Amino acid sequence: MVIFIKDVLLNGEKTSILIENESITGIGKNLSMPVSGTYPDSDNDTKIIDGNGLAVFPTFANMHTHAAMTLFRGYGDDHPLQEWLNQWIWPAERNLDDDIVYWGTRLACLEMIKSGTTLFNDMYFFPEAAMRAVHDSGIRAMIGFTGFDFFNPESADKLKKDISDWYDNYSKSEFQNSKLMIPVVAPHAPYTVSGDTLLWLADFAAERGMHYHIHMSETAGEVTNSIEQYGIRPYIRLEKLGVLDRCGDRFIGAHSLHLDDDEIKILGQHRAAVVHNPNSNLKLGSGYKFMFNELRDAGVNVTLGTDGCSSSNNLDMLEASKTMALLQKGWRGDPTAMPASEAIQVASANGFKAAGLNAGKISVGTKADLLLVNLDNIGFVPNNDTLSNFIYAAHSESIDTVVCNGRIVMSNHHVNDERTIKDEARRVVQKLLCK
Numbered sequence: 236m237v238i239f240i241k242d243v244l245l246n247g248e249k250t251s252i253l254i255e256n257e258s259i260t261g262i263g264k265n266l267s268m269p270v271s272g273t274y275p276d277s278d279n280d281t282k283i284i285d286g287n288g289l290a291v292f293p294t295f296a297n298m299h300t301h302a303a304m305t306l307f308r309g310y311g312d313d314h315p316l317q318e319w320l321n322q323w324i325w326p327a328e329r330n331l332d333d334d335i336v337y338w339g340t341r342l343a344c345l346e347m348i349k350s351g352t353t354l355f356n357d358m359y360f361f362p363e364a365a366m367r368a369v370h371d372s373g374i375r376a377m378i379g380f381t382g383f384d385f386f387n388p389e390s391a392d393k394l395k396k397d398i399s400d401w402y403d404n405y406s407k408s409e410f411q412n413s414k415l416m417i418p419v420v421a422p423h424a425p426y427t428v429s430g431d432t433l434l435w436l437a438d439f440a441a442e443r444g445m446h447y448h449i450h451m452s453e454t455a456g457e458v459t460n461s462i463e464q465y466g467i468r469p470y471i472r473l474e475k476l477g478v479l480d481r482c483g484d485r486f487i488g489a490h491s492l493h494l495d496d497d498e499i500k501i502l503g504q505h506r507a508a509v510v511h512n513p514n515s516n517l518k519l520g521s522g523y524k525f526m527f528n529e530l531r532d533a534g535v536n537v538t539l540g541t542d543g544c545s546s547s548n549n550l551d552m553l554e555a556s557k558t559m560a561l562l563q564k565g566w567r568g569d570p571t572a573m574p575a576s577e578a579i580q581v582a583s584a585n586g587f588k589a590a591g592l593n594a595g596k597i598s599v600g601t602k603a604d605l606l607l608v609n610l611d612n613i614g615f616v617p618n619n620d621t622l623s624n625f626i627y628a629a630h631s632e633s634i635d636t637v638v639c640n641g642r643i644v645m646s647n648h649h650v651n652d653e654r655t656i657k658d659e660a661r662r663v664v665q666k667l668l669c670k
């Protein structure tokens with residue numbers, strides 16, 4: 236496919252952008268429009284977009300999600316964590332099946348496309364169904380096989396067998412050659428998975444060049460428990476187990492909110508990535524003093540996520556970007572902390588980098604993952620600073636067009652199959668919550 240975006244606003248100046256196949260191949264005021272016949276076999280697949288009244292930004296990378304949990308939106312809110320898990324979420328999750336996870340993930344992908352996200356890093360059950368949903372939605376995903384062993388040897392053996400079988404099946408599946416799908420090893424957390432299994436999974440990931448996605452230090456309580464049980468903090472324990480050594484920059488630690496200086500240093504030494512989930516942390520009362528400057532300065536790749544919809548209630552990365560920036564300014568008492576230019580880098584380029592993808596910026600040679608915002612949207616009036624307006628003023632309704640890997644997945648704020656996806660989500664939630 237060839238896409239030519241004519242006269243669009245980029246970094247405060249009007250320019251044109253040429254996309255061929257999967258990448259941005261030209262940017263410039265005098266770029267000539269593709270001529271009919273120039274691209275053999277693609278005449279019907281050439282799209283010219285009038286960029287007047289539109290501005291371009293890279294799309295978002297949502298680096299920590301539980302996509303199918305979008306079906307739990309608003310279910311059991313405002314209860315204490317353990318009560319909420321025991322009485323609301325875990326009983327309902329026993330009803331999960333392929334059908335529920337497929338449509339739950341389609342619903343999540345729909346919401347992500349509408350709010351400008353083209354890559355997400357997921358951790359949930361029924362990963363084959365999630366992969367099918369991502370494939371049918373046309374965006375990118377890192378699909379994590381998650382699990383627990385609760386320190387029980389039999390459960391550990393089962394988890395190891397299940398993940399091996401899943402990877403074998405994936406290797407023979409139609410998704411094996413997909414450019415949009417990345418399989419990931421995703422143990423739930425160091426307090427639900429034993430040290431032996433955490434290390435076994437790190438070896439499994441390292442042998443296959445896979446990413447390792449895990450919840451880390453989300454609450455102060457889990458850090459205290461780790462110190463009581465093992466005498467060390469969670470990241471020091473992972474380091475001693477050898478997990479960080481094996482995973483390096485393919486390690487993705489979700490949350491990583493309660494850290495000390497030694498843990499930050501170790502993460503930097505391994506060039507690891509962490510995912511800040513500001514809205515989820517605030518809603519669950521987990522904390523808000525995310526150590527952004529310290530992590531960045533230590534060489535850690537800091538990315539942004541929403542977490543699942545049962546704790547963040549939406550998957551809107553634009554909203555998460557604003558919360559992240561305001562939190563840094565607020566707790567540090569410094570209005571210069573986390574400027575808009577840094578917020579968009581964390582929310583976009585850093586996430587793609589963690590996934591090993593050359594995307595997240597509008598420049599020649601990068602993957603064509605970009606979005607167009609409508610400058611007539613109230614958040615851009617007046618347009619004194621387009622980036623500032625995008626991060627601090629606009630809502631995702633301002634996003635008009637989304638391109639993923641050189642393919643248009645939303646235009647005029649319209650996504651294919653939107654009606655069907657909403658209807659099916661309403662159908663499967665009856666199976667999930669009412670048994």
Ligand SMILES: [Zn+2]
Nearest residue numbers: 450489542543
């Ligand atoms: Zn999570």
